[in-house]
Amino acid sequence: MRKSPAHLVLVETTPTAGFKIVAEARALGHDVTFVAHSLDPYLAAEGGEEALRTPARLLTGVPTTDPGCLLDVIGALHRKHPVHGLLALSEGHLPATAEVAEALGLPFESAAVMRRLRDKHAVRELLAAAGVPQPAFRRAVTPEEAVAAAAELGYPVVVKPADGFGSLHVGVANDAAEVAELAAAVAGARSYGRGVAGSGVALLEAYVPGPVVSCEMVTVDGTSTPYGCVDRVPAPAPHPVELGGCFPAELADDVREAVVRVVTGALAAAGVRRAHTHTEVVLGPDGPQIIEINGRLIGGYVPTMINYVLGRNIYHDVIELALGGSPSPSPAHGAGCIRAITAPAPGVLAGIDAEAARGAPGTAEVMLHARPGQPVRPARDNFDRLGFLITTAGTAAGARKAAEEAHALVRVRVEDGPEGAA
Template structure:
């Protein structure tokens, strides 16, 4: 079997990749800046225990520090593959993989994907449909950038992820407020630095979907699309979705074509990618490209209907294989459990959700006593439920009914 290094993961369901790799018989090394972001998820400690070794207190977004931590491990037990499920760590992982002589996406491509303005520029050059955009280094420049775009606009960090700092603005004051928060940000945690650069984009009205792709030697293969339920502006956090999305065949084909053209434009050759698109009045347009497997519990949702474990595909790709997606059977739907107001979580009762018809999984990411609030970024979600069934209509209804049975109580302070 192979030796796989996993560099960081996703804050929710972060250790499922470790469990999957260990279950395939691989030696697994997990490297993290800190385990804190992961241990709040159900079953995290048990999954972490499946790793062969765990290395912490590493600046995992720094290629030099990451290589220094792994080089002695590699001498002792040669590494055959590296992967990450964290957007902020794709570049460092790729650079170290190259230094170790491993098959992996090229570092220059992963670096490109971490710069949303560069991606926009390349898509424009290739004629890939996308919203209008402009870069800004200050709040004043962001307000001025809006002049060529019109209102409303989306304001986001040029190197952000997880919906951090993303907002929809309808006035100059709102643009300035969002941009000032971005330029003041110096890091995203887990040693990931922020450039402070701002991207201002036209807001395109329409449903949002994501296309989950696997690219092997430049050939793009789609698992399918996921539709998106977003929180209302100004903070369009993802609150749910169904896989596969219920799209007409011609529209699905066009979404996959636009997605593949975008991946070609930025040079993706060997990677899982999660590409978000808006289905605008003029057709699908690229929102952003993420150079890793879709996050959150969406892979668990996909597994229910694909009849396979997509984490196995991530592992296989990392250690030099050529996995291929399979067709979906049925539909699965995910919904986020959120706090109704800011405060301290006094109670989170999901037993009624677990007993609801059609519910396959309930996952909790937040413990009683933690400070919570309405979802302004992905990390604000308290937990999730996943329902599965034969059709989108049936499974969406089941998910909404189950979500209504979640009991969330928030108090103004820690006293309960």
């Protein structure tokens, strides 16, 4: 791995949490260029202007999902300021970034694997061929096909885009009418923003009852090693938005070992050889089953929560991997919890009072990224979350209790007005 100061290029990210990796890279002495389709999504978030000042360079107006155009831009940059590593934390931009890495001979997961992970149906077929436990599934391109597929699977069923992310257009359906409505939304979702196109193809999965956890891994030369599992606090049905979680999840040793074993098999079946991955798993009646694999570090402010528990910075591992190194997870000390701050009703955000929560016992950090005046609604997808709070304690139970108590102190004021965008 390169030890001297390096030039890293970050292709898109998440507002505003995604710029934490830029700050960490610069603190390590590295130079960072940020490449984006548009700065508008980042400027829309509270703190966006400050976050955009952290990279040394900003390259905008770039079609960041088009491998050829992205290579032209980064290739020209590479000739002026040699690039030593690429970073991508945004699901829809991983395949194009991987193609650029291959063209420039930079460390990264292969473009073939990153394209594969963007097609949830293709991954399902690979897992099925490898005998990895997962829900029964079907593919549908029209609402009519989705209704027929649901009848084959049996109710309830999960309906999601085959190439989606951020819990957009994901729901649990209990009858044909609900399936048709969700599938129609998927069919109409032809853009996810920032240049990411949608195929309109729906993936239907048998609903498996049980708690959901994610397994955070790093894979180097095909060997996958876990950081640990994060449990999940879901929003009420029918929109399974993640509203929080604790790390490490409170799991019996045999359950945790089973999760790691199933996830390791899934990553191998998908061909993952060099990446941080975030894999969601349902702890069903018959054991752990794979929900989906994401070829990136877990998103939002969850890495910040994990950092408090590890006593080190997981973003440093992402940077090390991007520069050709072989990072290794370290053990957790204590536990952390994160909770999303959301709107209690649709309308216009008037303000968020989190001062009492900041001073509550166990609170490590409170981050607000929603601006007063923006349309809001109760959470239907990840983009409806207005901020987060993180708590820590010696045990998961203690961190969870602190998170619940601090969350109860947050006051979100919403005025009458238009509901947030659907």
